[in-house]
Amino acid sequence: MRRTRVWDALQADGPQENVLVKGWVRTRRDAKGFSFLEINDGSCLQNLQAVVDHHLPGAALLGDMQTGAAVALRGQLAESPGKGQRFELQVGEMELLGRADPESYPLQKKRHSDEFLRSIPQIRARTNKYGALYRIRSELSWAIHSFFHQRAFAYVHTPIITGLDCEGAGELFRVTSLDLDRLPAPEEREARDFFGQKAFLTVSGQLTAEVLACALGNVYTFGPTFRAENSNTPRHAAEFWMLEPEMAFADLEENMDLAEDLIVSCISHIRRECAQDLDLFARFVDTSLYETLDLVTSGPFIRLPYAQAVDILQAAHRKKKFEYEPLYGQDLQTEHERYLVETAYRRPVIVHDYPQSIKPFYMRINEDRETVAAMDVLLPRVGEIVGGSQREERYDQLVARMEEMGLNTEEYSWYLDLRRYGTVPHSGFGLGFERLLMFITGVHNIRDVLPFPRTPQHLQF
Incomplete structure (x- = not known):
C-alpha cells in the first residue's frame, strides 16, 4: 500500500x-x-x-x-x-x-537555542525551523536549475580537485594520497603523490566553466567549493555551494542583467512555492523579512560605478564615521555595502568598474586602463551576494596582466588557448548559495543554513 x-x-x-x-x-x-x-x-x-x-x-x-x-x-x-x-x-x-x-x-516540547541545535545536526532537521529551512534550501536549488533551464543554459560539472588557485588568494585545502606519518623526502613528495603534482580542493569552477562556455554558449555550474580561510564569522564556512554561470558573447551589462533577473526570480519562486515555511521565518526569525524581500523584487537594481560609490561613502563618513574609512583603491567593507543599499538608495545596488589593483587577473581591463569590467551585487542585510565580471578575452592583455601579477603563464596555457583559438567576449559571476538562502530566510549564521557545516576547528561526522 x-x-x-x-x-x-x-x-x-x-x-x-x-x-x-x-x-x-x-x-x-x-x-x-x-x-x-x-x-x-x-x-x-x-x-x-x-x-x-x-x-x-x-x-x-x-x-x-x-x-x-x-x-x-x-x-x-x-x-x-x-x-x-x-x-x-x-x-x-x-x-x-x-x-x-x-x-x-534531545528535542523536547520547548524552544531550543540555535547554539544547542548546532551541536546535534543529526537531529535538528526534525525541528520546525530547520525542517522548513532545508525544504526551502531544496526548493531554492530547484528554482536555480529551473531558471537556467528556461534560458537554455547547459548545466555542466567542473572539477572539485584542481591544480590551480582560481582566485590567487592561496586559501586552498591540499589533497594528497601520501601517508602523513611516513612522508617521503621533500624532493620526492610531489612525484610520488597520486597526481604527480600538487592538488587542491577547488575554490571556484569558473575557469573550467569558461572552457565549456566557449564551446556550448551559455553554461552554469552549481556545486561545492572550499576555502581554507581561518575565519569564524557568521558569514564564512570552509565548505559551501557556489553557483557560477558563464555566458559566451556577453558583456558586463548582460552579466548584470542575468544576476538581477536570477535573484528576483529565486525570491519570487520561494515566496510562491514555500509560503508556509517562509512565514515561520517572517514570524520568528526576522519580522521585517517580507519588507526586505519586497525591496528587492519591487523595482530595478541601482547600477553604480565604484568611483561614485566611494564618493558617496566618503561624504557619509564625514558625518557618521564608519568603522573602516572608505578609500579609493580598497575593497568595500560590509558596512559600506549595507549603507549604499539600506540608506543611500534603499534599493539593491550593483557596483561596477572596480580598480584593477583589487581584482583577479582574468577580469577585462577597461579603456581607462585603471579599472576592470567587474561587478558586485549588494543586497540589504547581507551586502555582497554576487561577484562577477566580463572576462579578459584579449590574449596580449591577459598575458600582460598575468605576468604583472607574477603568475606562471605555462600553468595557464590551456586557459590562454581560449584566447588564441576563436576568442569571444564572455562574462560570468559567482553567487554564494548559502548567502542567498540566508537572505531569503533572514537567518544570520551560515552554520544554520548548512545541514552539516564545516568551519575552523569544527568537523562533525
Whole structure:
C-alpha cells in the first residue's frame, strides 16, 4: 500500500479510507479513552493529528510512542472537529517502527537555542525551523536549475580537485594520497603523490566553466567549493555551494542583467512555492523579512560605478564615521555595502568598474586602463551576494596582466588557448548559495543554513 505524505493528507479534497501515514511523533496527548498523536514526516511544517482509541488492538504500543518515535499509522482520513486543521487520521492499525528513549531524546516540547541545535545536526532537521529551512534550501536549488533551464543554459560539472588557485588568494585545502606519518623526502613528495603534482580542493569552477562556455554558449555550474580561510564569522564556512554561470558573447551589462533577473526570480519562486515555511521565518526569525524581500523584487537594481560609490561613502563618513574609512583603491567593507543599499538608495545596488589593483587577473581591463569590467551585487542585510565580471578575452592583455601579477603563464596555457583559438567576449559571476538562502530566510549564521557545516576547528561526522 502506498504511503500518503502528511502534506498530501492535509491538502486532501475530502475524507479518504485506508490511508497509510508514516512519520515521527512530535507530541502525544492522552485523554479518557483516546490518545492524540501529532505526526510529521518532514514533508511540511504542519503536523497531522492522529486519534487512537485505547480499545484498538495494539494500543499497548502507545506507551512507546513518545516524542521522537517513528510510527506507521493506517486508518480513515476524516474531517476534524478541532480548530486549525481540516482533517485528522482516525487510526485503525498502528506499528511502532523505531522507539525514541524519552529520557535522552534531545528535542523536547520547548524552544531550543540555535547554539544547542548546532551541536546535534543529526537531529535538528526534525525541528520546525530547520525542517522548513532545508525544504526551502531544496526548493531554492530547484528554482536555480529551473531558471537556467528556461534560458537554455547547459548545466555542466567542473572539477572539485584542481591544480590551480582560481582566485590567487592561496586559501586552498591540499589533497594528497601520501601517508602523513611516513612522508617521503621533500624532493620526492610531489612525484610520488597520486597526481604527480600538487592538488587542491577547488575554490571556484569558473575557469573550467569558461572552457565549456566557449564551446556550448551559455553554461552554469552549481556545486561545492572550499576555502581554507581561518575565519569564524557568521558569514564564512570552509565548505559551501557556489553557483557560477558563464555566458559566451556577453558583456558586463548582460552579466548584470542575468544576476538581477536570477535573484528576483529565486525570491519570487520561494515566496510562491514555500509560503508556509517562509512565514515561520517572517514570524520568528526576522519580522521585517517580507519588507526586505519586497525591496528587492519591487523595482530595478541601482547600477553604480565604484568611483561614485566611494564618493558617496566618503561624504557619509564625514558625518557618521564608519568603522573602516572608505578609500579609493580598497575593497568595500560590509558596512559600506549595507549603507549604499539600506540608506543611500534603499534599493539593491550593483557596483561596477572596480580598480584593477583589487581584482583577479582574468577580469577585462577597461579603456581607462585603471579599472576592470567587474561587478558586485549588494543586497540589504547581507551586502555582497554576487561577484562577477566580463572576462579578459584579449590574449596580449591577459598575458600582460598575468605576468604583472607574477603568475606562471605555462600553468595557464590551456586557459590562454581560449584566447588564441576563436576568442569571444564572455562574462560570468559567482553567487554564494548559502548567502542567498540566508537572505531569503533572514537567518544570520551560515552554520544554520548548512545541514552539516564545516568551519575552523569544527568537523562533525
